[in-house]
Amino acid sequence: MRLKKNKILRNMCVETTFLNDQLIQPIFVSENLESKKEIPGIPNNFVMNLKESIQQIELDLKNNQKNFLLFMIPKDKKDSDFNFNFQQNVISTIKNTFKNDMLLWADVCLCSMTTHGHCCLFDNNKNIDLSSSLSILSKIALNYAEAGVDGLAPSDMMDGRTVSIRKILDDNKYNLVPIMSYSSKFASNFYGPFRYAADSAPSFGDRKQYQLDYRNKSEAIRASVRCFEEGADLLMVKPGQGSIDLIQEIKIKTGLMVGAYQVSGEYAGIALAAEKELLNFNNALLESWHVMKRAGAQFIISYGARKSKELGISE
Ligand code: PBG
Numbered sequence: 001m002r003l004k005k006n007k008i009l010r011n012m013c014v015e016t017t018f019l020n021d022q023l024i025q026p027i028f029v030s031e032n033l034e035s036k037k038e039i040p041g042i043p044n045n046f047v048m049n050l051k052e053s054i055q056q057i058e059l060d061l062k063n064n065q066k067n068f069l070l071f072m073i074p075k076d077k078k079d080s081d082f083n084f085n086f087q088q089n090v091i092s093t094i095k096n097t098f099k100n101d102m103l104l105w106a107d108v109c110l111c112s113m114t115t116h117g118h119c120c121l122f123d124n125n126k127n128i129d130l131s132s133s134l135s136i137l138s139k140i141a142l143n144y145a146e147a148g149v150d151g152l153a154p155s156d157m158m159d160g161r162t163v164s165i166r167k168i169l170d171d172n173k174y175n176l177v178p179i180m181s182y183s184s185k186f187a188s189n190f191y192g193p194f195r196y197a198a199d200s201a202p203s204f205g206d207r208k209q210y211q212l213d214y215r216n217k218s219e220a221i222r223a224s225v226r227c228f229e230e231g232a233d234l235l236m237v238k239p240g241q242g243s244i245d246l247i248q249e250i251k252i253k254t255g256l257m258v259g260a261y262q263v264s265g266e267y268a269g270i271a272l273a274a275e276k277e278l279l280n281f282n283n284a285l286l287e288s289w290h291v292m293k294r295a296g297a298q299f300i301i302s303y304g305a306r307k308s309k310e311l312g313i314s315e
Helices: 007-012 050-062 085-101 130-147 161-171 189-197 218-229 247-254 264-275 281-294
Strands: 023-030 037-039 042-048 067-073 103-108 151-154 235-238 258-261
Touching (some): 023 050, 037 189, 042 189
Parallel strands (some): 023 042, 023 067, 067 103
16 A cells, blocks of 8 residues: 555556557448448447548547558448459548558458358358458458558458468568457457447357357467467457456467457447446546556557547557
8 A cells, every 4th residue: 555645656656558559449431321320339439431431530530549440341242253342442542541640450351241241251061161261351451452551450260361361462562561360359249239330240150160269268379379370460369358368378479469359349338337327437448448458468459449538548
């Protein structure tokens, strides 16, 4: 208690501080929207059309939020013959508008594009077709890089996707585009609000054939080590609050920085409790971020990132 007397002394002894550029704000751009829709359970987060997303980013930049993770939801769902015109237009419009005043990561996955909402392609017997999944995921990554994205974030959890994305980028002169891999991603119950927003709920089965089993720690560590070996630049655990036990060990085993994705269900839990006046939203959110920082997270992806200035996070 002797070191807790007042705020100055407590600040002197603080162990976790962070910068708002370490907070990444997800944004959802849909091809099929007249006007924006708030995502249920995630206040102040919207699925938007491209024009609205530009306005939102402009506002966010004014509030010092400069780091974004982009999810794109095309109008037509397909299982083959994909094209990425919509996605390329979204990326190039955003980057041409804001240049290097912002950093744009794009989620690389198939679940918002396919008719069945899975993160992969299937063969005729409904088994995962790994080689065609990897080839289309790499093609997505290349298309996004061509459109000018700053970094790629593969979230599909197909074995070998990091190395195949790295290869196609390097072969096409995008060797300086970093990969922030969703390296330890569980088949979690906490992605509910997101799947509504991204129109990506699987129409049959679940994602347990490719996402990690939340009962397993060593398997989750191995998945991150594998992404490191395949050439990922940054690693990530997800759901963030539900994976804080993994971060330190992954950092030690790989030497890479590890981020945490505070997922939609985790964020909604805080928001809904606050709505019922059971806790103070801003204080609880800040606590949840510091907990992930304390566990060793280098960066945090959170639906509250755009509130960082309001919450007093320093530049
Ligand atoms: C796409 C993807 C998901 C999330 C991020 N990328 C959903 C899923 O895997 O089902 C979840 C994010 C969140 O819940 O906030 N594969």
